[in-house]
Amino acid sequence: MTFNDESSGETTSLWNDEDGFYYDAITWGPGSSQQLPIHSLVGLIPLYATLTLEPGNIKRFPGFKKRLDWFISHRGEAERNIASLAATGKAERRLLALCDEHRLRAILSRMLDETEFLSDHGIRSLSKWHKENPYSMTVNGEQFGVGALVR
Numbered sequence: 001m002t003f004n005d006e007s008s009g010e011t012t013s014l015w016n017d018e019d020g021f022y023y024d025a026i027t028w029g030p031g032s033s034q035q036l037p038i039h040s041l042v043g044l045i046p047l048y049a050t051l052t053l054e055p056g057n058i059k060r061f062p063g064f065k066k067r068l069d070w071f072i073s074h075r076g077e078a079e080r081n082i083a084s085l086a087a088t089g090k091a092e093r094r095l096l097a098l099c100d101e102h103r104l105r106a107i108l109s110r111m112l113d114e115t116e117f118l119s120d121h122g123i124r125s126l127s128k129w130h131k132e133n134p135y136s137m138t139v140n141g142e143q144f145g146v147g148a149l150v151r
Helices: 041-049 055-060 062-074 076-080 101-111
Strands: 002-005 010-013 024-027 033-036 050-053 094-097 135-139 142-146
Touching: 041 050, 041 101, 050 055, 055 062
Parallel strands: none
Antiparallel strands: 002 010, 024 033, 050 094, 135 142
16 A cells, blocks of 8 residues: 655555554655654554455356456466465455455554554554654654553
């Protein structure tokens, strides 16, 4: 997933390879954009668009199966940013997701980590990690920051 700066035509990736997480991005003028290294729900959004394709459902829709088979054989290179549709899992299920396996595992490991997003009451919207690691930045002379007030 990327962030497009319409004024400059530049594209900034929201995925951070070093941290293994998606971050939001900010722009404040042509050519002035950057990722915001804040561990928030923004990094979990790709999980929202994840679906397991059951073999029985695929067989019930022959038109969809035909297009799926065509996509797998002719657009395999497109799988660099999505879960592999060619690989099957338990009981021949296929995963339809915006992220590849490496990224899905990285996101899930943060989401299910009690020092990050997982709490006794569900998933935090801001990682507990920010309690000890606040983030701040100055934009046009104004200071902005994020710190966690978590239990």
